[in-house]
Amino acid sequence: FKFSVVTSKVSTGSYKRQVYEVPSGKQLVDQAVIDRITWATWTSVLGDEVIGIWSRHAEKADVNCACVSHSGINLVTGDDFGMVKLFDFPCPEKFVRTCFCMVTTSTVDIRILSCFSRRHMMEIFSSLNL
DSSP: OEEOSSEEEEEOTTSOEEEEETTTOOEEOOHHHHHTOOOSOOOOSOSGGGGGGSOTTOOTTTEEEEEEOTTSSEEEEEETTSEEEEEESOOOSTTOOOSEEEEOSOOOOOOOOTTOOHHHHHHHHHHHOO
16 A cells, blocks of 8 residues: 555555545545555556666556655666666656666565665665675
8 A cells, every 4th residue: 555645555466556545445436536645665567657667668557666765856776677666757668778777586576775875875785786
């Protein structure tokens, strides 16, 4: 679940983004209303805002996790191939090039600490990348 002040977002196994009002649990279907929501956090791999994280040959289950920085300008993703990628956020254009990339084992979850800037993330990636 991802929360704004009054809504919750659920990414389903069928790769559909669903948004619900809190606490009523009523599903929001009006895209204009959904587009105006400011999310407190973003950890979804689904949505128009993150279309660019998907490579040309990626399958739906390849990208496992995503996290937008607290400043709202950076996005880090992890995938089945052990790639941790840094993008600008939002990245609504298809097949966006990453700003930075490193290889790990398969990545199932990722978070950005609130005190980290883009420069800090790139320095960490540089020091860890073999």
